[in-house]
Amino acid sequence: TKDDQGKPLFNKGHVTFDAVFSSLVVIFQQAVTIIVVAIPEGLPLAVTLTLAFSMKRMVKENALVRRLSACETMGSVTAICTDKTGTLTLNQMKVTEFWVGTDQPRGATAIAGSVVSLLCQGAGLNTTGSVYKPDNVSPPEITGSPTEKALLLWAVADLGMDADALKRSCKVLHVEAFNSDKKRSGVMIKDNATGAVVAHWKGAAEMVLANCSMYMDTDGAARELGAEQRRNLEKVINDMAVGSLRCIAFAYKQVDSTTEQSKIDNDGLTLLGFVGLKDPCRPEVKAAIEACTKAGVAVKMVTGDNILTARAIAKECGIISSNDPSGIVIEGHEFRAMSPEQQLEIVDRIHVMARSLPLDKLALVQRLKQKGHVVAVTGDGTNDAPALKEADVGLSMGVQGTEVAKESSDIIILNDNFDTVVTATRWGRCVYNNIQKFIQFQLTVNVAALVINFVSAITTGKMPLTTVQLLWVNLIMDTMGALALATDTPTKALMDRPPIGRTAPLISNAMWRNLAAQAAFQIAVLLALQYRGRDVFGTDEKGNGTMIFNAF
Template sequence: DDLVLLAIIGIKDPCRPGVRDAVRLCQNAGVKVRMVTGDNPQTAKAIALECGILNSEEDAVEPNVIEGRVFREYTDPEREEIAEKISVMGRSSPNDKLLLVQALKRRGHVVAVTGDGTNDAPALHEADIGLSMGIQGTEVAKESSDIIILDDNFASVVKVVRWGRSVYANIQKFIQFQLTVNVAALIINVVSAMSSGEVPLNAVQLLWVNLIMDTLGALALATEPPTDHLMNRSPVGRREPLITNIMWRNLLIQAAYQVTVLLVLNFRGESLLGLEHETPQHAIEVKNTLIFNAFVLCQIFNEFNARKPDEINIFKGISKNHLFIGIIGITLVLQVIIVEFVGKFTSTVKLNWKQWLISVIIGFIGWPLAALAKLIPVPQTPLHKFFTKMCNRRAKSSKSSVEVTNNSQHKQRPA
């Protein structure tokens, strides 16, 4: 009684700076961000609108926004169906969070869960990737998680995604580069050995090529820093092949070019290089040295192509990767030393400036060829799935034709 209202004070727990940008980056990367909280659904909806999980009031309706009580009353099939659409879950219990994780995993999703409380431990343990908070998180939550975020900032999740994709992309770059070298070297030596009984690339030369491919190539390509382009890709599925259709396209075109040019040099090198006036032995040595030199330079130029398997501009960001530039420089210097100064060890002879120019031109053509190759569209379906579908279609068509034949024979029989 006899009280006078002076003020109504509302206390707000604001979003951290940068959370909205982090949510937007996740969404652009194909990662759907969901909020599961014990707060009132109206409070959760307001926070979700503020940080970008919900785009507008029109999105803030069921089933995008749901209460934990409603969610847990669904049957398992219904829960799986509704889990795809949920963006915000309010008034949820720890068990609701666990049910949501299980429903999403049954739908084939890769699920990451963040949490800091003891009640979050079941969901953190059940998720594919559990991320606990290093400052506010309890010991139980940390023990149940796979990754501990030391600064308790959601923006750090974006860094995890960014670096994870960078490591995966760098492995793919190295595999594309490695397979191109292997395929080209194998075909050149096998075809030459079967046709003439001699190989243009001897054991020592192949050892040097493998050193470029395995050691220096891995250092150059596996240390590429993450780029913004990685965050605009769709996530890679659990069962997606490591070698994509784009990699197959780049690999086959580069290998076919190298094999074609070097085999032409192997069989017609003396006449094309004007070595008819030389002694037969010296002409063969010059030809084989040029093939070896051109093959190594092709790999050096192709190393630039491997940096950007799906981008035409292969020089983007190259100035920031000093290790890549240094390795390319070291490889070039060592190649010059091998050809010009240690020919007795590698069975090579010195080349004149015209022959060096020919080798450089052969390698350089790989750049415009790679740019043209990237304009060729590739199917989205992985090759093994495409061939499986084709085989299934043929099997079905042959089965149906057999059934039609059997039916026609059955009709022709007398009663």
Template sequence: MEAELEKLALIVSSYDIETLRKLGGVEGVASRLSVSLNKGVKTSDVSSRQNVYGSNKYTEKPFKRFWTFLWEALQDITLIILMVCAVVSISVGLATEGWPKGSYDGLGILLSIFLVVVVTAISDYRQSLQFRDLDKEKKKILIQVTRDGSRQKVPIYDLVVGDVVHLSIGDLVPADGIFISGYSLLIDQSSMSGESAPISIYEGRPFLLSGTKVQDGSAKMLVTTVGMKTEWGKLMERLVDGVEDETPLQVKLSGVATIIGKIGLAFALLTFMVLTVRFLVEKVLHHELMKWSSGDAMTLLNYFVTAVTIIVVAVPEGLPLAVTLSLAFAMKKLMDNKALVRHLSACETMGSATCICTDKTGTLTTNRMVVNKIWICEKTKKVETDAGGDAITLNISEKELALLLQAIFHNTVAEVVKDKGGKKSILGTPTESAILEYGLLLGGDIDKQRRGCKLLKVEPFNSEKKKMSVLIALPDGNNRAFCKGAAEIIIKMCDRFIDLNGEIVHLTENRTRNIMDVINEFTGEALRTLCLAYKDIEDGYENDSIPDSGYTLVAVIGIKDPVRPGVRNAVKTCLAAGITVRMVTGDNIKTAKAIAKECGILTADGLAIEGPEFRNKTPDEMRHIIPRIQVIARASPMDKLVLVNNLKGMFNEIVAVTGDGTNDAPALNEADIGFAMGIAGTEVAKESADIIVLDDNFRTIVNVAKWGRSVYINIQKFVQFQLTVCVVALMINFISACISGSAPFTAVQLLWVNLIMDTLGAIALATEPPHEELMNRPPVGREILRLEGSDATIVLNTFIFNTFVFCQVFNEINSRDMEKINVFRGICGSWIFLGVITSTVVFQVIIVEFLGTLASTTPLSWELWLLSVLIGAASLIVAVILKLIPIEHKNTKHHDGYNLLPNGPELV
């Protein structure tokens, strides 16, 4: 059996069509695998097939246990140095002071190190558990198969050799296999071969490889190889396990941590030098330089331990840790709220989003489509059901009803399936399912309709053509083509229609206008409109191709897709948060406008435009209209991509985009944050996205934005907390060492401070949930002061320099009076003071705006100039507050007349 499997795998991977033919083609392979191509695998055989042929899973990197994290936490070089010092301290202490007193200091250090290592390991281990759970969610992919003679959905990892898999546009091929049957199947093999051109799959080239993508068409395939034995599995085996790149915020904070660490190292060395020099000076003063004892050695060792511990405290490893903690916490909470974050950076970036380009169907609406109205034989009928749930008759002849049911049942990829209890359900897209369900409500029998006809050719629906066509052979030997799609597309293909009397008549301009009025009426009621048409073809039509003209219009169908509850409030929340919402949809512009108004997206001053008009605009015209665009109707995926590129390029927007189709992949990739729909989205769209919206709900996207902002706020809290503790701890130890010759904080105390401000601080502050007020603020900028581009660094440096100068200017003004609040009193009479201040400001303007080459500055915008002045002027308010603090005056007089404070003359 193993040899047989290897032979099949080799046939598929090497595209060996000759050997396949010798085996009897796909039927012969199915026979060897003991499976029926019509009925598929028996469910009862799945377990035994997994045992014999293997499971469809890939070897994963072993999960790290807690002890591994504990060991990694112990690898910190400074902790190792402290452990060595602790052991030496215990040895010296026991030799001089005996047990247990001599061991206190060393054991205290070891216990502190143990606590730091354990808490760090626990934190890292919990994070890894969260990421593992999220990774499992990413891999939950369902695929349609035929088992026990019926079509059903199963997890991709439950596939077995012999399964008959149904593929459609946007699917990832789940295993290696052989083409059974299908129509217009195009496969993107770039993930395997690197070739961008799609490959056509047919009986003469029937091989399909795992990991490739269905770009167009539909098909059934027989699975011949699964898991690590597939070509994709072999490739995965050779690849080194990758680690996700750091997010932009992690990179920035890692840089900050490095700088602060260097400062801490400098302070540690200075502290050690000061303590050591003072110690040596005291020995010289006491004439003991040549007399050394074990106590002296212990003193120097303690100085060294203190210096090393200062380095431990100073290195703010908690900064990147806080980002990871906050992102992991946000990702877990978002997972609970139906948003699967595939890339860490997306959660962070969403806090900066300024614009959301959203689909309509399924995202703003429920995606539970039903036929609401139908126009047929020049009559409009509202679809209603009787007590039994069947649709009320249309009052048309049997001939017209039969033609309508033919147009519904033959021209669809949706299927009616039965579960084990005999209950019927429909598998297919929401639109296809709605139309098929309507045909069943009319009393149609899909099996009976298809029994006597042969399907000759299928052109599946895609977002470019906006139509689906089929060609069938009727029982009488003639061929008939059916077409279904967007109203304006199908109307152009028709030259006849069925009138009130059931007669086929010419479609005049006047009649076309009447039909367009019906379509406009439907779209005005926020109904999605589709047209059904057919064309009889004489026997022997060339190449069995499907014509694109000469059709007879059968019906116009209006499908209702209600707006999701809460979407209007979610859009309102976005607008309050400074996030612009734009709807990009393939629907008719009237339907799009009606839905957009209902959602609160389209306002009185907003612009709704159609895709063809939008894409023909010049760059200059784009620059003027894009800020006003709120709706793009009849949009193609390329229109969405153009919109995203222009929003980012022309207006420096941070853009989030939703998508569900394969053709949405470029826009999802190009956007700052790509959202794929978890229910309606194809696997290709999900692979291209940063976040998968599991419930296809716009409110979930708004929730992601809120959590993204929360990440930034939590990091700001932690940075403020840690830097304050770090600076104070460093300065106290250093200044005390300089003044008193000893460090007030011992190594044990400093290690405890480090534990508080790093790991525990990160856990406490980086995991706070968001509050509603976050969505009442403008978006968080990705760059400091929202400076981006190649000149961002010099602009930032110039701004810092400019602000510093203005701080000094206002500090001069504050210093005019040490007691009075009004520092401007008498300023007009002090011409020298005014001259100096004015000259300083004038020269500062010249330096910043005109002496860039000499002074390494760049001209600033008026907003940055104003901000510099305001920051500097803030010192005026600080001075007022300080002067309002009451101070007790002493009556003791010094001989020269100054009032004395306990430590010197009072200067306030």
């Protein structure tokens, strides 16, 4: 209001509207500033920076991350279900033993020609691999899976197989591809010269042997497979398995050429022989598994191999140790036959699952998750996709893995090496550790600024830290802190502690203690400057505000 001369009235006890509005604006500005300070808006940036930096560094260590959050999840993994072939082993198969019947011949010269011919047909035609020999001087080029390559190389080098001549002399009538349920593959061929039709089978020794009623001797005579002979042959298989050899059997059957065959007959077979393939463990695997055990991560091997072979490889790798007699080695069909409650009861103690199907691996992952484990799974085949999807982190193989497996996974192991899985775990723990460091740093700053401004606003009506100053701290200084903490690299000490559980709080008790102590120290110093700084240092209000900001 104004008087008759147009001058404002400043009566005692009255204020102008402009002054009231200005005070309200200041109060609103202070309130908004306090709210901005209370929210750690730098946290999403810090998390993204940490994950992106780790993802880039992990590629250099042969781990290609397809899903960003998988970096952090790897740090919480408590159980790893891993394949054997190619992951724990070198995937470089080589035939080291050869048996015909119950005899172990020194070479092809010690076997009848008819047996050698049948073995060449079984190895060279019942296969998904191929042999290409450009000339008589150069060694043959062999393609196919590691098992097929090893068998073809053995047939060429030890049996003297001529792959081109063999294909010209026979016609393939029917093929039955390898089946993970039956663990064998078959082919029906017709000899172009004689017109004879023969069915050849190749696969897991104990499964092929179960369908045999005769066996071939080294002299080429077919003998009846009695109970004693069967026990002797089973002993040969077991001895190979105990020696960590994969045992493959060859069998055949003469087929009536006048009868129409819609499928290959697998009953009443005649056993030709066994071969034992050795796939050595990777030299670094034992140390990697020891590191996992020390870090509280359980490693479980899931394989399609014979239980004795699986046990031998597990001992060689360190998955089974004499220090843990409670560890269980089980076959897939046994685990499958159990009720879900029984599976839950033993799942923690399972170290090796042999003769497993893809659905057994999926069931194992599901039971482990029900027990509260954070589960990582390695896989390379199309049928591993369900387990890779179900796991908290799916790790596919970059060399031997199929496209379906890679699409179903979160991380691709570019060198198919289990040691890289351990490296990914170490980086995962580093990511989680870096996020915790930043949260502790950010919350300490926010709590200190919040308390200082709130207490000062209540007691003096003024905030020592202005809006611009707090925005500077939040947007600039916190971003620099996030960059520094996000790019911290992993240390060996990260693998000396147990994994962070699925239900563990993000802010631990130690973090709360550090946060409270450091925030209390900052608040005490800054409030002392706020209330006594002008008197002690002889500064004006602006100088004291600058001093508080610089100290903060």
